[in-house]
Amino acid sequence: MNTPGEPEELSADLVRPYVITNGRGLPDNDQFNLITLVTTSDLPRPSQLDPEKRAVLDLCSGGLLSVAEIAGHMKLPIGIVKVLLSDLSADGFLVVRAPVPPAQLVDVSLLQEVLNGLQARFG
Amino acid sequence: MTHYIQDPALWALIAGTPLAATVILRERRARSKTRREKAAIESRYTELESSYASSVHEARIRAEDATKSALKSAMRTLQGLANEQQLAISKAQGKYGEHYVLQDLLEIDHMNSQFGRRAQAIAVLCDGWLGRQRADASVYDVVRSAKGRIRHYTRVEIRSQSNFAMTGRAVEPVALALAELLDNATSYSAPDSPIDITTRTVPKGVCIIIDDAGVGMNEEEKKRADHLLSPQGPTDITALGNPPQFGFAVIGVLAARYGFSVSVDSSSPYGGVRAVVLIPEELLTSMPEPEEAPTPSRTAEAAAPVESTSTPGGLPKRSRKGSMSIVPSADSTRAPARTEEETASIMAAFQLGTQSGRSANTEGHDPQ
Numbered sequence: 132m133n134t135p136g137e138p139e140e141l142s143a144d145l146v147r148p149y150v151i152t153n154g155r156g157l158p159d160n161d162q163f164n165l166i167t168l169v170t171t172s173d174l175p176r177p178s179q180l181d182p183e184k185r186a187v188l189d190l191c192s193g194g195l196l197s198v199a200e201i202a203g204h205m206k207l208p209i210g211i212v213k214v215l216l217s218d219l220s221a222d223g224f225l226v227v228r229a230p231v232p233p234a235q236l237v238d239v240s241l242l243q244e245v246l247n248g249l250q251a252r253f254g
Numbered sequence: 255m256t257h258y259i260q261d262p263a264l265w266a267l268i269a270g271t272p273l274a275a276t277v278i279l280r281e282r283r284a285r286s287k288t289r290r291e292k293a294a295i296e297s298r299y300t301e302l303e304s305s306y307a308s309s310v311h312e313a314r315i316r317a318e319d320a321t322k323s324a325l326k327s328a329m330r331t332l333q334g335l336a337n338e339q340q341l342a343i344s345k346a347q348g349k350y351g352e353h354y355v356l357q358d359l360l361e362i363d364h365m366n367s368q369f370g371r372r373a374q375a376i377a378v379l380c381d382g383w384l385g386r387q388r389a390d391a392s393v394y395d396v397v398r399s400a401k402g403r404i405r406h407y408t409r410v411e412i413r414s415q416s417n418f419a420m421t422g423r424a425v426e427p428v429a430l431a432l433a434e435l436l437d438n439a440t441s442y443s444a445p446d447s448p449i450d451i452t453t454r455t456v457p458k459g460v461c462i463i464i465d466d467a468g469v470g471m472n473e474e475e476k477k478r479a480d481h482l483l484s485p486q487g488p489t490d491i492t493a494l495g496n497p498p499q500f501g502f503a504v505i506g507v508l509a510a511r512y513g514f515s516v517s518v519d520s521s522s523p524y525g526g527v528r529a530v531v532l533i534p535e536e537l538l539t540s541m542p543e544p545e546e547a548p549t550p551s552r553t554a555e556a557a558a559p560v561e562s563t564s565t566p567g568g569l570p571k572r573s574r575k576g577s578m579s580i581v582p583s584a585d586s587t588r589a590p591a592r593t594e595e596e597t598a599s600i601m602a603a604f605q606l607g608t609q610s611g612r613s614a615n616t617e618g619h620d621p622q
Contacts, residue, residue: 145388145425146395147367148347149360150402156357165352179415182394208351241608248611 148211151183157210158217165209168195168228169216176224183207187215188224195228326380329373333385336370364402371403371433375504378430388425390539393418393460396425397451400432406440409449416453417541418460424537427508431516434501435464435529443468443526450524459538462531467524479518482506513537 171192176185183205190196190204202212219225258264343363350356374384391399394415401410420428439449447467454461471479482502494503502518509516515532522528 144344145391145399145429147363147399147402149364150398150407152360154360154364154408156360157352157354182392202351208347208356210351210353210356211347212351245608245611248613249607252610 148208151181151207152211152214155214158214160217161213162220162227163198163213163216165197165199167198169198169201169220169225170195170228172224172226174223184215184219184224187212187219191225322380326377326382329377329380329382330385332373333370333377333383336366336373337385339366340370364407367403368405371430374430375434375500378504378507379500384426384430386426388422390419390422391425392416392541393420393453393462393533396420396429397432397453397462399425400429400436401451403429403433404437404440406445407436409440409447410436411448411450413450413452414454416455416460418455418538419541420533421537421539424512424514424533427512428514428531428533428537431505431508431514432462432464432531434505435516435518435531438501439464439466439468439527439529442466447524456532459532459534462533464529464531465522465524466526467522468526470521470526471518476519478502483509483516483518 169191171188176188180188186205187201190201198209198212198216201216202209205212216225216227220227340363343359343366347356347359347363350359377383377385392415394412397412401407401412404410436449436451443449443466449467450465452463452465454463479502483506494500505516508514513534514537515534516529517532518527518529520528520530
């Protein structure tokens with residue numbers, strides 16, 4: 132049907148994102164944000180798994196990976212990746228680790244005092 | 255004798271006989287001429303009649319062709335627009351992936367897929383073009399693609415995956431045919447009953463089996479379906495009823511054109527229709543290598559702090575220094591930047607500074 136002379140249209144993905152998640156856009160409990168880290172658990176993988184979920188497990192098996200990185204590798208919208216991750220962690224195939232909290236900063240007033248002292252002596 | 259000669263009747267007889275003979279002869283000739291003419295007229299009439307029938311037939315074919323080519327070009331425009339829109343939606347989905355708009359974008363995407371499928375189906379009936387070039391894809395992905403093109407796709411459950419893939423040229427036609435079958439299955443069954451899809455490997459290829467729990471088809475419907483699904487089935491778009499029932503006609507055309515076969519004459523274990531699509535070996539290929547395969551080994555490599563700045567997929571690679579250093583790994587022992595003495599002296603200098611600052615404050619140097 133496509134004669135060689137006809138212009139080729141740029142095609143979108145064969146499987147659309149809404150099919151991958153069966154219509155779900157964002158998971159109900161938003162336990163993931165862009166820097167949440169996930170990795171695979173010790174549970175053996177089931178034999179029947181969606182190709183996308185399998186790809187996520189493959190990605191995560193090397194160590195901890197952030198949600199943003201997984202979405203980048205999968206070339207899928209972040210919401211869709213979050214649905215996949217939430218399914219996989221609910222089934223126990225993924226271990227979720229909350230983002231590392233920022234380091235505790237030194238007391239600002241102390242730093243201010245240091246600055247004042249320096250200014251008093253040298254300024 | 256003379257008695258007779260003088261009889262006028264004799265003379266009249268003598269004169270009349272040739273006359274009568276002439277008249278009779280002429281009449282006979284005229285009659286045969288009429289008969290010939292009648293035959294000629296009759297043959298001319300049948301000739302006219304057949305030429306009339308053939309010109310009516312030709313006119314119908316021409317009208318059909320004209321309708322088809324007009325519809326074909328109209329559908330081509332619509333198909334192009336649907337494709338363009340799908341790309342735009344994909345872009346928006348990437349952009350607003352984390353936003354609550356995503357749910358709406360997914361719904362719009364779904365509607366656009368259905369719209370594209372309708373345009374494709376009409377184009378196929380008008381001997382048109384499917385409009386999309388695809389790479390080889392797994393049977394599972396083709397089935398999922400088909401699932402995404404119908405309204406009630408969440409009712410469709412795919413029970414099994416096979417290890418086969420389809421060649422690129424078969425992907426779009428098979429997906430469209432499956433979508434039409436699924437559309438029929440969802441339309442003619444209860445709104446919440448599931449539709450099951452199973453894939454089975456058979457000696458001739460791969461069978462995709464669609465079972466619905468609907469009311470099934472009666473003999474007349476089965477006959478109509480068989481007729482439309484047969485390779486010599488009609489593709490007369492004006493004979494599909496009003497509203498037109500494209501489904502089986504589209505599937506028939508696609509199956510004949512691409513060489514797969516579809517049958518709907520068995521019944522499903524749930525009482526509805528069982529549709530079986532047989533994909534022959536010519537349209538199958540081995541599983542395609544997943545593009546940019548995210549293999550564990552490669553990911554492990556990416557996790558190590560190597561100097562490479564981008565992944566094989568072309569994405570910038572994050573160097574894991576901050577949060578990742580908390581995870582106990584070999585690199586925490588690697589290459590300390592300072593010796594212990596250096597560190598100690600730096601800390602000492604810092605401590606000295608803060609101490610002198612504090613003492614400066616107590617000495618009464620109030621910074622104003």
